Amino acid sequence: MFSVDLLLDALVAGILLGGFYAAVSLGITLAFGLLDVVNIAHPAFVILGSYATYVVNSRFGLDPIVAGVAFMPAFFLLGVAVYRVYHTCFERRGDESLRGLVFFFGIIFIIEVALLLQYGVDYRSVHAAYVGETVQVGPIGIALRLGIPCAVALALTLGLHLFLGRTFYGRAVRAVAQDALALRLMGANPVRIKDLAFGLAIATASLAGALLIMIGPVEPSIGREYIGRVFAIAVLGGMGSIGGTLVAALILGVLESLTSTFYGPSWALAVSFGILLLVLALRPAGLFGR
Amino acid sequence: MSGRRLLAMAGGVTVLAVALTRLVDNQYYYFAGYVILQYVVLATAWNILGGYAGYVNFGSAGFFALGAYTAAVLIKAVGAPLPVLVIAAGVVSGLLGLSIGALTLRLRGVFFAIATLALAVVLQTLIVNWEYVGGSRGLYTIRPARVLFFGNYVEFLFVVMVVLAVAALTIAWRIEHSWVGRGLAAIRDNEEAAECMGVPTLRLKLLAATVSGALMGVAGAPFPYYITYMEPASTFNLDYAVNSLAMPMIGGTTTWVGPLVGAVLLGSAQQIATVTISSALNLLIVGMLLVVFVIVAPDGLVGLVRRRRSRG
Amino acid sequence: MAVLLDVRGVSKRFGGFQALSRVSLQVEEGERFGLIGPNGSGKTTLINCISGALRNDEGEIWFAGRPITRLPAYQRTRLGIARSFQIPRPFTSMTVLENLCIPAEHAGHARARGADVVPEARAILERIGLADKADARAGGLTQIDLRKLELARAMAARPRLLISDESMAGLSSAEVDEILTILRLLSAQGIAIIMIEHIMRAVMRFSQRIAVLDAGERIAEGGPDEILRNAAVERAYLGE
Structure with a gap:
């Protein structure tokens, strides 16, 4: 069953998939890695993004990527609202680890079941002219269905990286992770900065959702498959580093792709869980942590 | 309450349940009662780690299903009797709790929560790919044709669940009123301080994770006989994951009463509601109740009652 | 008097930051021992290593004649090392x-x-x-x-040894005296006490012997008078 062609295809597919995984995980890197807000509902927000894209795509024929970007401001506001509730009810009371987690767990259900009631269990997909195309690059065929999401995901990753490194607000977000006091001295309000950062994290879910529904059809409960993935990536990437997230996402994408090519697609899910447990047990600081 | 009185009470409840099977004929009540009692076991089990120690387990469905499939395999392979099924399911799910705990409980609590969240999905994938238990198609389990003393098998299963629920509550009560329970409470309040006060935090957490996982598996042990046709989608049902956590959170997490109250109230409400509304809407309501309760009444119903009493 | 706590060449690194380098000190049974040093000098890291909240990278720690370097914190507490936290951590429920x-x-x-x-x-x-x-x-x-x-x-x-980590920070001087009285009471019962404190007046009055940490190294040790006269200590606190 093994052949070089198969291996090459699996590797390419894995890298493309990994790029996309980075987009899904960025929100976790921001929220969990930098703000210490364990938003286990992030994948549910991604699915919400998929459905938002689906609605405007099927009704108005809007391009999925354009739709994903167009919804980002709305998701940003949603994120700010969710963080406000989380902050006042749990973070400020010092009750994040039990009730804060349960709060996000409840949100998963509300999103998932609301989508289920509205759209049913059928798989939904989007249409765009390029989705079915394949581009030949030398001996390798790249399906645009995977290639475009990967490219957009890389652009999003780069954009976030530049934002965090080059702008005042970006630096403030990184500072809030390390030293809230220093931030106050900079004249910024930590809660405001966290508002912004969490809003941004949820905004990435909108675009990631558009990419997800482009790669394949989506149904409400599919988000659960991503919980293991995004946290495996965030932990492996060293929590809070954008570069680390990208590398970890690529590693997971390639490993999953190889696994599903050579052992069967159903084992791919177990890969992220295995990585998650291994990293937690052996090197909780991640690949790039100290 | 002394240990002996507790035992007497537990025995009394069981005798009462058996007596009930002589009086009530309508089979629906046994089916519904079984489900509610199953939730009593699950909620109580969840609370031993989640409520007492403050470590959230999102994978209750996985532990429950593992118990159920352990039982199904034993029935299919060797036709093992029910007590063996219960013990085996407890051992297997308990070991799962222990091993997930050993890997993640050294770290911050969130990592255990995340691991359990991913766990159920992975376990379900494994079961779907396991031909012996029928993969995604599922498998049939035939109930024994006859059972001693009881009119039919469902009545018998109902009484079995009563016994399991009483056992789970007894274990929770014992833990709560021992040095283990007080140590777990200290962990919940401040783990680092607990360790420095001589509380063997890691050991107690592992113990709680094991007992909690084992009881969830035990809850699943009679499931193949109850459902007769078992397939992964219904065995790993989200209902279990949400309810086993929502019931203690809504009832109150710091004592054994909370999960019991939550399971009986929420469980009965859901049994009544499923007749009129869809199970999806049902879940949505539970999800919203959960969010409302963690925000407004963090100590659950028991906490609300207590506050009112201390005021009035 | 017999040695109760024996810290032998303990080092601790956090990534590239050397928090403690080969710190040694001994506390005798029933002794009142002061541990001082500027902020970030490694005092809290050292007591975290002694109480078991952190594991030291190098060196050994002995307590009551046995090595405890690899024991988890709760076992050290059971052997007789107790501590208070700088920021109180009560069991709030x-x-x-x-x-x-x-x-x-x-x-x-x-x-x-x-x-x-x-x-x-x-x-x-x-x-x-x-x-x-x-x-x-x-x-x-x-x-x-x-x-x-x-x-x-x-x-x-x-406990046989109590580590008091800045129990007086932020208190009024009357309250400082209250805490000092309590610590004296414990000392009178034969409990050895390590006092970590920024309030010099209290440390000098309370301690029989004082060790000074600076940048993760023990730069001086001796009676209160010796420490006051020590040039290295002065430099550490006031700069060159």
Whole structure:
């Protein structure tokens, strides 16, 4: 069953998939890695993004990527609202680890079941002219269905990286992770900065959702498959580093792709869980942590 | 309450349940009662780690299903009797709790929560790919044709669940009123301080994770006989994951009463509601109740009652 | 007097930052020992290594004649090392009395579980001056009472060595005297005490011997007078 062609295809597919995984995980890197807000509902927000894209795509024929970007401001506001509730009810009371987690767990259900009631269990997909195309690059065929999401995901990753490194607000977000006091001295309000950062994290879910529904059809409960993935990536990437997230996402994408090519697609899910447990047990600081 | 009185009470409840099977004929009540009692076991089990120690387990469905499939395999392979099924399911799910705990409980609590969240999905994938238990198609389990003393098998299963629920509550009560329970409470309040006060935090957490996982598996042990046709989608049902956590959170997490109250109230409400509304809407309501309760009444119903009493 | 705590060449790194480099010190039974140094000099890291909250990278720690370097924190507490936290960490859902029962049961009486620890806990509260708050929730205490609770809890573990980590920071001078009185009382019972403090007046008055840490190294050790006259200490505190 093994052949070089198969291996090459699996590797390419894995890298493309990994790029996309980075987009899904960025929100976790921001929220969990930098703000210490364990938003286990992030994948549910991604699915919400998929459905938002689906609605405007099927009704108005809007391009999925354009739709994903167009919804980002709305998701940003949603994120700010969710963080406000989380902050006042749990973070400020010092009750994040039990009730804060349960709060996000409840949100998963509300999103998932609301989508289920509205759209049913059928798989939904989007249409765009390029989705079915394949581009030949030398001996390798790249399906645009995977290639475009990967490219957009890389652009999003780069954009976030530049934002965090080059702008005042970006630096403030990184500072809030390390030293809230220093931030106050900079004249910024930590809660405001966290508002912004969490809003941004949820905004990435909108675009990631558009990419997800482009790669394949989506149904409400599919988000659960991503919980293991995004946290495996965030932990492996060293929590809070954008570069680390990208590398970890690529590693997971390639490993999953190889696994599903050579052992069967159903084992791919177990890969992220295995990585998650291994990293937690052996090197909780991640690949790039100290 | 002394240990002996507790035992007497537990025995009394069981005798009462058996007596009930002589009086009530309508089979629906046994089916519904079984489900509610199953939730009593699950909620109580969840609370031993989640409520007492403050470590959230999102994978209750996985532990429950593992118990159920352990039982199904034993029935299919060797036709093992029910007590063996219960013990085996407890051992297997308990070991799962222990091993997930050993890997993640050294770290911050969130990592255990995340691991359990991913766990159920992975376990379900494994079961779907396991031909012996029928993969995604599922498998049939035939109930024994006859059972001693009881009119039919469902009545018998109902009484079995009563016994399991009483056992789970007894274990929770014992833990709560021992040095283990007080140590777990200290962990919940401040783990680092607990360790420095001589509380063997890691050991107690592992113990709680094991007992909690084992009881969830035990809850699943009679499931193949109850459902007769078992397939992964219904065995790993989200209902279990949400309810086993929502019931203690809504009832109150710091004592054994909370999960019991939550399971009986929420469980009965859901049994009544499923007749009129869809199970999806049902879940949505539970999800919203959960969010409302963690925000407004963090100590659950028991906490609300207590506050009112201390005021009035 | 016999050596109770023996820290031998302990080092600790955090990534590239050397928090402690080969620190050695000895505390004798029943001694009152001061540990001082500028902020970030490694005091808290050192007591975290002694109490077991952190594992040291190099060196050994002996307590009461046996190595404890690899023991988890709770076992060290059971052997007789108790500590108070700089920022009080009460068990907030419990009453003050219940707070004391945790160490009394898990450390003080670890070999005789199920023993009734309440009378002992009450006696400690009496001595520390918290008896009237025994049934109050620990979450609602004032700063000074929280500091007292920290010390009371440490006592309930029946320690041979008590590490008091800045128990007086932020208190008024009358309150500082209250805490000093409590620590003297404990010392009089034969408990060795390591006092970590920024309030020089208190350390100098209390300690029989003082060690000074700077940038993770022990730069001086001696009686209070010697330390006051030590040039290296002056440099560490005031800069060149």
